[in-house]
Amino acid sequence: MIFANAVCCDHKQHTKMCLKVQDGVIVEMSSDLAQMSDVDSHQVIDVDSKLLMPSFIDCNVYPKGRTLSRKSLTSLSQKALRGGYGTILLLPDTMPVIDSEAIVELVKSVDKDLEVHILPSLKPTFYDESKLKLTDISKLYGNGARGIYLQSDIEGNLILRIAQYAKMLKTPLICFAQNTSLAQGVLNEGAFAAKLGLPTIHHKSQSIEVAKICEMLLHQDVEVLFSAIGLPRCIEIIQSYKQQGLKAHTEVSLHHLILNENICDDYNTAGKINPPLPSESVRQELLESLRNGHIDVLTSLQCADFNSQKDQVFELASFGIDSIAYGFALAYDRLFKPYNLDLSLLSRLCSYNPAQILGLEGGSLEVGKKADFMIIDLAGRTRIEDSFSPYRGAELESKVVMMYRDSQLYEID
Known part of the structure; x- marks a missing residue:
């Protein structure tokens, strides 16, 4: 199959190109269809100057209501496909929790029938008679789990033992850094929360945990992705430790770069996410971090819930x-x-970097690489109808019209 007249964009190129795919692998790329080999024996799809990019990979995803079932994963896969995601990493604190071989097998068995590849990460701890203990991390990893999900405010000795497993298995730690004792509220500490009279999350609840994890993992030869960072100070700390040799990556949600806390005015629960949305001044600082190259991964922060759970005080x-x-x-x-940001940067943050962190084959457009990409009509429109979305009623420029992955071409209506 040949995709002709495409504007191919990945982390290092943005140019018009023709791309040939065979057995799910990119086998040839050329600026001129006439110069490609064996054209007559392949189906040619004229992309008509639409954008062709590697499929997105999201490292921070939950099924609806955090409920793990065939129905919830199928629905999640269908949504992800429409958004341009070819692979998603499922975080493990679901119901049931991904902390046993049986649950990893459940996710893998459902994944075989889905359009989008769903990878289970693993939860490394469980409670036994009120005592926190380690799961059989090696068995879970050997059974197909990808990445170890670590919540930062557990006992330090456990963190170091989990890091040893990550080093041995050569799998990344996915760390959500938040001090729960300082994060009992619903909005960030500040004037806006005070105006609404709502309980707050202390401004150091994330930064002190980021600093702790960085210090504990320094010189441990472990790769860590800091999940859903919401404050510039955290990015500064991570950057400092990167310069000292820590293999760390900073993930920020799209929403923290697009929205500010004012969307929650009049007690609008559509904007209630964790970590909470920033003030406008902090959002501008996060944008500056993006421009400066201090953000490594973007996430949709997908964590849908039932309307009945959002339609409350x-x-x-x-x-x-x-x-x-x-x-x-x-x-x-x-x-x-x-x-006015380069789309090659978008591809780096949403495709190439996540693929490198998780050790996946996709993430770029290169001969010999797995063919896993989307085709986007930049003149199209994507309308958001969800009544509990902070973007409700928005008509966004661009629309994903096709996805190619696992030797299958999906047309998206």
């Missing part, structure tokens, strides 16, 4: 957002186009 409503179905369009329309 602000304090009781669930954290979360349903946004993976419009991931590319949101990034393009609200972030990369208005701030």
Whole structure:
């Protein structure tokens, strides 16, 4: 199959190209269809100057209501496909928790029937008679789990033991850094929360945990992805430790770069996510970190919940957002186009870097690489109808029209 007249864009190129795929692998790329070998024996799809990019990879995803079932994973896969995601990493604190071989097998068995590849990460701890203990990390990894999900505020000795497993298995730590004793509220500490009279999350609840994990992992030869960073100070700390040799990556959600806390005015629960949305001044600082290359990965922060859980008073409503179905369009329309950012940067943050961290084959457009890409009509439109979305009613520029992965071409209506 040949995709002709495409504008191919990945982390290091943005140019018009023809691309030949065979047995799920990119076998030839050329600027001129006439110069490609054996054209007559292949189906030719005229992309008509649409954008062709590696499929996105999201390292921070939950199924609806954090409920793990065939139905929830199938629905999640369908949404991800529409948003341009070819692979998603499922975080393990679901119901049931991904902490046993049987649950890893459940995810893998469902994954075989889905359009999008769903990888289970593993939870390394469990409670036994009120005592926190390690799961059989090696067995879970050997059974197909990818990445060890670490919550930062557990006992230090356990963190070091988990890091030893990550080093031995050569798998990354996915770390959500938050001090739960300082994070009992629903909005960031500040004037906005005070105006609404809502309980707050201390401004150091994330930074002190980031600093602790960085110090503990320094010189441990372990790779760590800091999940859903929401404050510039955390990025500064991570950058400092990177310069000292820590193999660390900073993940930030699209929403923290696009929205500010004012979306929660009038107690609008659509904007209630964790970590909470920043003030406008902090959002601008996060944008500057993006421009400076200090953000490594972007996430949709997909954590949908049932409407009944969002349609409550602000304090009781669930954290979360349903946004993976419009991931590319949101990034393009609200972030990369208005701030004149290069789409090659978007591909690096949403495809190449996540693929490198997770050890996946995709993430770029190169001969010999796995063919896993999307085709986008930048003149198309993606409309958001979700009544509990902070983007409700928005009509975003661009639309994912095709996805190619695992030797299958999916047309998206």
